[in-house]
Amino acid sequence: MGGGASSISKRVSLRTSRDLENLKKEGGLTLGVLPQCVIGTMNFLGDDMNPLQFQPSLADIREAGMTEEEWKATDETAAAPYYGYTVGQAQAHLRASVETAYAATTTTTTTANTEASTTVRGAKCEEILEAFMKDMNIDMDASIASLIKGRVLDLHLDNKWLSSSDPLSRCNAIVFALSPYTGSDGVVTIQRKGAQANPQEYRERILAFFLTKCPDQYNMHPTKDDDNAYQKQWASLLLWDLLCLFSVSQSPEAFDSLSHCSMLVTPGSDNPRPMTERIAAIVKPLTDFCVAQPAGTPVVLGCQELPTDDNSDVWLESVLSPMGLKCRRQVSDVSITTGFIHSAYLDAGFVDMSTVLNAQLTEFLKSLDVSDRIIGTTIRRAQVACYDINQTSSGDPYYVAVVNFHCKSFKKLTGVQGKFMAKAMELAALLVPVEGGEPVKEAVLVGDMNLEAPWPKGTNPEEQRKAVLEAEPFMIPEGNRESMAPFGEELDKAGIETFPPLNYFTTLKLRTRFQAQPEKEGDINCSRKDFVFASTNVEKPNVMIDQLLVGGRDDATAEAEGNLALLMPSRLWPGDHFAILAMMTFGVNVSSGVATEQGAAAGPAAEA
Numbered sequence: 001m002g003g004g005a006s007s008i009s010k011r012v013s014l015r016t017s018r019d020l021e022n023l024k025k026e027g028g029l030t031l032g033v034l035p036q037c038v039i040g041t042m043n044f045l046g047d048d049m050n051p052l053q054f055q056p057s058l059a060d061i062r063e064a065g066m067t068e069e070e071w072k073a074t075d076e077t078a079a080a081p082y083y084g085y086t087v088g089q090a091q092a093h094l095r096a097s098v099e100t101a102y103a104a105t106t107t108t109t110t111t112a113n114t115e116a117s118t119t120v121r122g123a124k125c126e127e128i129l130e131a132f133m134k135d136m137n138i139d140m141d142a143s144i145a146s147l148i149k150g151r152v153l154d155l156h157l158d159n160k161w162l163s164s165s166d167p168l169s170r171c172n173a174i175v176f177a178l179s180p181y182t183g184s185d186g187v188v189t190i191q192r193k194g195a196q197a198n199p200q201e202y203r204e205r206i207l208a209f210f211l212t213k214c215p216d217q218y219n220m221h222p223t224k225d226d227d228n229a230y231q232k233q234w235a236s237l238l239l240w241d242l243l244c245l246f247s248v249s250q251s252p253e254a255f256d257s258l259s260h261c262s263m264l265v266t267p268g269s270d271n272p273r274p275m276t277e278r279i280a281a282i283v284k285p286l287t288d289f290c291v292a293q294p295a296g297t298p299v300v301l302g303c304q305e306l307p308t309d310d311n312s313d314v315w316l317e318s319v320l321s322p323m324g325l326k327c328r329r330q331v332s333d334v335s336i337t338t339g340f341i342h343s344a345y346l347d348a349g350f351v352d353m354s355t356v357l358n359a360q361l362t363e364f365l366k367s368l369d370v371s372d373r374i375i376g377t378t379i380r381r382a383q384v385a386c387y388d389i390n391q392t393s394s395g396d397p398y399y400v401a402v403v404n405f406h407c408k409s410f411k412k413l414t415g416v417q418g419k420f421m422a423k424a425m426e427l428a429a430l431l432v433p434v435e436g437g438e439p440v441k442e443a444v445l446v447g448d449m450n451l452e453a454p455w456p457k458g459t460n461p462e463e464q465r466k467a468v469l470e471a472e473p474f475m476i477p478e479g480n481r482e483s484m485a486p487f488g489e490e491l492d493k494a495g496i497e498t499f500p501p502l503n504y505f506t507t508l509k510l511r512t513r514f515q516a517q518p519e520k521e522g523d524i525n526c527s528r529k530d531f532v533f534a535s536t537n538v539e540k541p542n543v544m545i546d547q548l549l550v551g552g553r554d555d556a557t558a559e560a561e562g563n564l565a566l567l568m569p570s571r572l573w574p575g576d577h578f579a580i581l582a583m584m585t586f587g588v589n590v591s592s593g594v595a596t597e598q599g600a601a602a603g604p605a606a607e608a
Contacts, residue, residue, distance in 0.1 A: 034585050034586065034587050034588070035389045035390055035398045035400075035441075035585075035586045035587060036293075036294070036297055036298075036389070036546075036583065036584065036585050036586070037297065037298045037299070037300060037387070037389045037400065037583075037584050037586070038286075038289065038290060038293060038297055038298070038299045038300070038301075038581060038582070038583055038584070039299075039300050039301070039400075039402060039444050039446060039532065039581075039582055039584050040286075040300075040301050040302070040446060040532055040549075040551075040579060040580050040581035040582055041301065041302045041303070041304070041404070041446040041447050041448065041530050041531065041532060041579065041580050042282065042283075042286070042301050042302075042303050042304075042341070042551070042575075042579040042580075043303070043304045043305050043448055043529075043530065043575055043576065043577035043579075044279070044282055044303060044304070044305045044306050044307060044575060045278075045282075045305050045569060045574065045575045045576050045577075046305040046306070046307055046308065046337060047307050047308055047309050047312070048159075048264060049175065049176045049177060049178045049179045049264070049272070050159075050174060050175050050176070050177060050178075050264075050514070050515060051177055051178060051258070051259040051262030051264045051265055052174060052177070052255075052258055052259065052262065052512055052514040052515070053511060053512065053514065053515040054509050054510065054511060054512065054567075054568075054569060054576065055509075055510040055511075055512055055567065056071075056261040056262055056263065056567075056570065057263075057565070057566075057567045057568070057570035057571075057572075058561070058564075058565060058567070059557070059565070059570060059571070059572065060261050060262070060263060060570050060571050061261050063261075063267055063571065064257075064260045064261040064267070066257070066261065071258070071261060074254050074257050074258055075254075075258060075512070077251055077254040078247065078251050078254040078255050078258060078514075079513060080250075080251065081246055081247045081250035081251055082145055082243065082247040082513065082514070083143055083145045083146075084143060085143060085144055085145070085242075085243050085246045085247065086140065086141055086142060086143055086144070087133060087138055087139070087140050087141070087142050087143075087144060087147075087239065088140035088141060089246070090144060090239055090242040090243065090246075091126070091129065091130075091140070093203055093242055093246075094125065094126060094129065094207065094238075094242070095126060096203075097200075097203050097204050097206070097207040098123070098125065098126065098207065100200070100204060124214055125207070125210060125211060125214055125238075128214065128215060128231065128234070128235060129235050129238065129239075132231065132232065132235035133235075136152055138152065144239050144240070144242075144243040145243065145513075147239070148240070148516070148518050149518045149521075150518075151518060151519070153235075153236035153239060153240065154229075154232045154233050154236045155236055155237065155240055155516035155517075156233075156516075157233055157237070158172075158175060158237065158240065158515075158516035159175055159176075159516075169209065170206075170209045170237075170241070171191060171194075171195075171202060171205045171206050171209065171241065171245075172191070172240070172241045172244050172245075173191050173192050173194075173195035173196075173202065173244045173245050173247075173248040173249075174192075174244040174247070174248060174255075174514050174515075175244065175515075175516070176191050177190060177191055177192040177248075177259065178190050178191070178192070178264060178265070178272040179191050181193070181194035183197065183198060183201065184198075184201055190270065190271075190272065192248055192255065192256075192259065192270075193270060195245050195248050195249055196248060196249055196252040196255075199245060199246075199249040202245055202249075203242070203245060206238070206241050206242065206245065210234065210237075210238050210241075213234055214234070215230055215231045215234055240516065256270065263278075263569050263570050263571045263574045264278075264574075267571070273571075273574075275307060275309070275311075275312070275315045276315050276318055276319055278574040279307075279315055279316060279319045280319050281571075281572070281573065281574050282552070282573070282574060282575050282579070283319055283320070283323070284551075285549060285551025285552060285579055285581065286299070286301070286323075286551065286579070286581060287323060289547075289549045289551070289581050289583075290323075292547075293547075293583055297583075298342070298343045298345075298346055298387070298389050299325060299341070299342060299343045300340060300341075300342045300343075300346070300385075300387055300400075300402050301340065301341040301342065301446075301581075302338075302340060302383070302402065302403075302404025302405070302446040302447045303327070303338065303339050303340065303341055303404070304337065304338050304381075304404075304406040304447060304448045304577075305337050305406075306327070306329065306336070306337050306338065306339055308336055308337060313327070320341060321344075324343060324344050324345070325341050325342065325343060325344060326341070326342060326343075326344040326347050327339055327340070327341050328340050328341075328342070328347065328350060328385075330354065330381065330382075330383040330404075337381070337406070338381045338382075338383055338404060338406050339383060339404075340383065340385055340402070340404060342385075342387070346387050346388075346389075349387065349388045350385055350387065351385065351386040351387075351399075351433040351434075352383070352384070352385055353384045353385065353386055353401070353431050353433065354382065354383050354384045354385075356384070356431065357382075357384040357403065357424070357427055357428060357431065358379050358382055358384065360427050361379060361382070361420070361423070361424055361427065362375060362379050364420065364423050364427075365378070365379075365420060368416050368419065368420070370410070370413070370416060370420075373408065374407075374408045374409075374410060376408075377407075377408035378405070378406075378407045378408045381405070381406040381407075382403065382404065382405050382406075383403075383404045384401065384402075384403050384404075384428065384431070385401070385402055385404075386399045386400070386401050386402075386431060386433035386440055387399065387400055387402065388433075389586070397434075398441055398586065398587070399433045399434075399440040399441060400440055400441060400442050400443070400444060400586065401428040401429065401431045401433075401440040401442070401443040401444070402443075402444050402445075402446060403424055403428050403443065403444070403445045403446070403447075404446055404447045405424075405445065405446070405447035405448065405449060406447055406448045406450075407447070407448065407449050407450045408450065409450040409451075409452060410450075410451075411452065412483065414451065414452075414483055414484055414485075414486045414487040415486030415487065415489065415490055417449065417451070417487055418486060418487040418488065418489065418490025418491050419490050421445060421449075421487075421490070421491060421494075421496065421533060422490055422491060422493070422494035422496060424445055425443055425445055425494065425496055425533065425535060426494070428440070428443035428445070429442070429443040429535075431443070441542065441586060441587070442535070442542050442543050442586050443535070444532065444533065444534055444543070444584070445496075445531070445532075445533040446531065446532050446533070446580070447530070447531065448529050448530055448577060449528075449529060449530075449531055450529060451484060451487060451527065451528050451529060452483060452484075452527060453476050453480040453481060453483060453484055453505075453526065453527040453528060454480065454483060455479075455480060455523065455524075456479055456480075461522045461523065461524070464523065464524040464526075465524065465564065467479065467480075468508070468524055468526050468562075468563050468564055469562045469563060469564055471526075471563060473555075473558055473559060473563065474504050474505065474550075474553065474555075474558070474563070474566075475503055475504060475505065476503050476504070476505045476526055476527065476528060477526065480526065480527075481502075481503055484502060484503075484528065487502070488502045491533070492537070494535075495535050495536075495537040495538035495539075495541075496533050496534070496535055496536075496537065497533070497534055497535075497536045497537050497545075498531050498532075498533060499531070499532040499533070499534065499545055499548050499580065499582055500548060500550060500580070502528060503528070504528065504550075505526050505527060505528055506527075506528055506529050506530040506550070506577055506578045506580065507525055507526075507527055507528075507529050507530070507568065507576055507577045507578070508524070508525070508526050508563065508564075508566050508567055508568055509524075509525050509567065509568050509569070509576050510522070510523070510524050510525070510567060511523070511525075526563075529577055530577050530578060530579075530580050531580065532545075532548075532580050532581075532582045534582070534584065540589055541588065541589075542586060542587060542588060542589055543584055543585070543586050543588065544584065544585045544586075544588045545582050545583070545584055546583040546584065546585050547582070547583040548580075548581070548582050548583075549579075549580070549581040549582075550578050550579070550580060551578060551579030551580070551581055552568070552572070552573035552575060552578045552579055553566060553573075553578055554566065554572060554573075
């Protein structure tokens with residue numbers, strides 16, 4: 001299809017729609033009416049409020065009225081105060097804010113206890129911050145940015161300490177730049193603008209929040225095994241929030257200009273792009289794909305990074321309901337960011353079997369000596385559902401198990417993760433959705449596997465750009481594929497195919513300096529995260545992939561300008577993972593290799 005805002009690419013799978021017609025004619029299909037279902041995976045990027053986290057696509061930079069060279073120059077201007085702000089400056093600003101807060105209590109009709117409480121807690125903040133710096137041997141002249149780059153600070157909870165319903169919610173002028181902010185004058189704006197308009201008042205808001213979180217005492221001596229220590233997190237986040245305020249207030253024009261290039265911002269304004277608009281853009285490939293399928297075809301999507309704002313369910317419903325879809329979140333995931341989006345008429349028959357399968361998968365992972373951290377996150381976010389996709393007025397139910405994963409990275413243990421997927425497929429196929437009934441007819445795995453395709457050690461950013469541009473369209477550079485091979489080998493042994501093939505990337509993003517994962521700054525993440533798995537390589541497969549769509553991929557632009565034109569997220573595709581959608585036909589029971597077209601999945605884009 002052509003380029004532009006609605007461009008999506010479709011790929012006919014190894015078994016094409018023509019194969020399906022041939023098999024029907026040859027009598028190779030065992031059912032008179034074959035159950036079909038659109039099954040896939042979709043990542044929503046959650047509640048991101050940092051417009052500077054990712055480098056914008058070239059198209060978005062141009063839409064903001066800038067050239068790539070101008071964007072780079074503006075980025076350097078914004079970086080000057082960011083790299084120059086020291087620990088000593090932060091401590092001086094904190095002390096001034098404490099004194100201001102104390103002065104405010106003495107000029108109002110507050111009690112002596114309130115005054116003492118403010119003073120004591122403020123002093124405690126200074127005391128704990130000083131103890132932290134001494135313990136970590138931090139020089140007062142050290143820049144906070146250098147501590148972040150050197151991973152001295154613990155910022156792994158950077159985007160977690162925020163609640164839209166908390167009046168003392170955390171302020172960070174970069175991470176939460178687009179979050180609502182009400183100044184003392186009653187004017188409602190966004191955090192970045194509030195920080196620029198009145199830095200002192202914003203700094204006092206930072207202090208107020210950290211006073212409520214202040215540890216009772218400093219008694220932590222960091223070790224490699226103590227990376228979750230509360231005191232270290234508290235001190236690290238306080239320094240980080242003060243740094244972001246200073247940077248934004250010192251270079252307001254530069255930060256505004258960079259923000260205007262973000263897909264999170266409404267073009268031509270400082271206002272956040274409405275979440276409903278972003279959700280609709282991510283769901284659009286599904287709409288277009290389903291139009292090409294028979295009317296009433298059921299839809300089941302495993303979703304990750306669902307938005308969790310207080311209004312998110314209303315936003316989702318407003319977009320999904322007109323399409324006849326419904327969202328059901330994974331309740332065992334405390335962050336409720338994983339879940340299914342499925343046809344509304346499937347909801348009544350939804351059978352959640354997460355508890356059953358996840359217990360079995362936990363034991364299996366433990367037998368492979370996988371770390372508790374990987375097991376805990378992977379299993380907590382996994383959701384397992386059985387759906388009756390028989391939509392005819394007669395006949396027995398036809399249950400298919402769909403397992404939705406959002407895995408913690410297995411790092412170098414890709415072969416172990418491949419074994420885990422194979423075991424998940426095996427166990428899911430044995431699930432019994434109705435007590436006393438039969439097992440499901442088929443199992444399908446979907447989701448974000450967090451599979452890594454790391455760059456060879458020492459590959460610098462320019463070499464990364466060159467490799468991505470020179471790689472085949474939509475493919476991971478050849479030098480990055482080695483670590484993924486064991487994953488694919490384990491799946492091959494189990495007769496499981498990945499759709500699309502393993503070496504296609506589903507995420508292509510570049511994190512800037514203005515975010516809290518310093519190890520990822522400047523590196524191009526060109527990797528395969530998102531999958532649909534089906535047992536189509538067994539001797540007698542029961543399922544066939546009729547059509548496959550990679551949603552959000554602008555093929556025409558990429559073929560004209562190279563793979564880097566697909567840098568995400570963007571206004572065209574406001575997610576950081578492509579969606580994978582497959583039209584599946586069940587009950588085919590054909591022999592492996594019958595009527596296939598090897599390599600079709602890697603060929604030119606095909607219309608459904």
